[in-house]
Amino acid sequence: MIQAGFAPGEGGRETKTLAFSNTCWYFRGVPEKKSSAPIVSTSALARHLGLSRWTISRVLNGHPEVKPETTRRVLAAMKELGFVPNPHGRALRGARTGIVGVCFQAIGSPIVARKIAVLQRVLRKAGQRALFEVTDGNPRLELEVVRNFVAMKVDSLVLVGGLTQENGPAIEAMLAQRSIPTVLVDPMNESSLPSVALNRGNGIAMAIRHLLDLGHRRFALFGIDERVAYGRNRWVGIREVAEERGLAIDETFVTLSEENPPALDFGYGRRLAERFVAFPERPTAVLALNDQVAVGAMAFLQERGIPVPGEVSLVGFDNLDVAAHVNPRLTTIDQDVDLLMQHAVDLLEGQSDADAPRHVLVEPIFVPGRTTGPAPA
Amino acid sequence: MIQAGFAPGEGGRETKTLAFSNTCWYFRGVPEKKSSAPIVSTSALARHLGLSRWTISRVLNGHPEVKPETTRRVLAAMKELGFVPNPHGRALRGARTGIVGVCFQAIGSPIVARKIAVLQRVLRKAGQRALFEVTDGNPRLELEVVRNFVAMKVDSLVLVGGLTQENGPAIEAMLAQRSIPTVLVDPMNESSLPSVALNRGNGIAMAIRHLLDLGHRRFALFGIDERVAYGRNRWVGIREVAEERGLAIDETFVTLSEENPPALDFGYGRRLAERFVAFPERPTAVLALNDQVAVGAMAFLQERGIPVPGEVSLVGFDNLDVAAHVNPRLTTIDQDVDLLMQHAVDLLEGQSDADAPRHVLVEPIFVPGRTTGPAPA
DNA sequence: CTGAAAGCGCTTACAG
């Protein structure tokens, strides 16, 4: 049974040829299949299997009309040969790229490292890959990064720390126009884009209630400043507790912070603690911006012979690994990064539903340690 | 002056049209330029500027034959409109993608976070973007990740932690066949691929010499085990010092480690310290696999009332932030991640030179702290 | 169920 047909020839060009059966093709001038060259295109794979490249594409895209046996053969060959279709070809033709653009305002702190690790894992589970960028809060760079993501046809965008005030509206408009699903994680500025954030206000409120119950009446806030990112939202919680318990803000809370600290790290905690110990009427409890500030402060207090929690109770934030391994173990507030990032990805996926929630608040978890105790008499 | 010409029409199709000048084109049936639609292709930009899309492409690729004035106009328009050429189109046509595939064996430890941050910065300086993946040491996943990178036509590959033994030869062959520049950072297994690694042997040798000079004669190794990644290479240094100073390995060094520790973290250090304090004839100095193990161990020793460095001297590895902020400040060894990653990127770029070095060893930096002191009498 | 056209946005090599 000899039948005329078409089959992709060398170099991806279709060439007329003769076929002697449905599964075996012979090519003009090509005596044997050259199986040595790696298979890098659907055409080559089709040639290898004696199919047309369109059939390969159908299998790739899960079209229902392919014969089950053909689908099986194609998938088996892909697996055996390790063939991965060229994503640029797919993207150009409108297919999803499978890439999520992830943009961090800053990187380097351990909690950000945890966010990266968790997000990477959650995205892979969702069959996506993450392209990470960092802007260091530079608006020019931020705009460039987002434009690159857009040009790259990312499936969606995760903006950790949100957008800078300068670019916010422009970038929102750009993303809306191209309908790229976007989610802000812990945004520092207001935005109409979907967002997921930690309820830091509730976190610090839990800590303050815990300390009030232990008899503390005056609190020092280390680095928790309304001018600082993630300080503002904590003040919401502080005001709430104050109202709830009838506390006068000015008499109850003392803020210690620097205008532009080089980093929100151990050293910052030490420096604030140094100012703190010089206070004439020292508060009996310290709430720190994060665990590093708390641990740095504790190291300084201990060096000065001020017992924690004997004289000063101390609460961190983030529940870093280090919190459980300083002495005494730090009382802190867990970010629940897993839940945060899972919500972020869920928001991306649900972004087509009109009734899907657009702003999610994740509740932090209070982690009692041994740095908080009864207020000294 | 009326002249006939061609200009790209709507939808990227060329259509014949009449032009009334060199800079202003009028389109059949399109009374005015529609400047509202965003410019997403070289064709659209060309139309916007009254040029042909090939001229745009030439400017993009820095071809010398474009009139300087034209180049200026195109670049100005690109900047003004925020136009970024579609990287998929470029990649498909063989241009570099500007993407470097970065693959980590594991993620989550602070030192890896530092590597990510530094690599990201170094790559951006080199005009590249990093696509991060994590394999968790799973060979199947590793193969998939590398195949995806290859399919994606990454410009080069950075494999942090190297390749698993299972995939090594196969992946090396695949990368060689497609000539994708690749560098291994701190590889755990031997490989012929270019690599850059920290000279951990020298690091621990420096620490041992420092302790020998302080009078210590017996050393406990916490987690530094030849079976563990980054344990093997340290033993090279240990043997070197032993030879140099005429020490008997068996009498001088005691290894404490677990078969499969869940993590190389503070908790691991605590557990090893617990075994250590039960030793009948305890060594006077401890060398830990990393700073977390050291800090965890120190916390345990201090809880048990064993003074550091009074009774036990302690040396970490990595010089994490935490090392400088525990009490007393930890003696440790800095990884010099900046230099490591700079060398990695240099290796990628120099990979065409036949006489460029293929394996670079970065020297660690000894950071004396206050956890090492004279051996107790 | 399968074949083949059209075309995504781009670059290179060839004309003029």
Place this chain on the structure above:
DNA sequence: CTGAAAGCGCTTACAG
């Protein structure tokens, strides 16, 4: 210096 063809690898919509 600039125009236009060819084609990278793919997918969709249209034929058969």
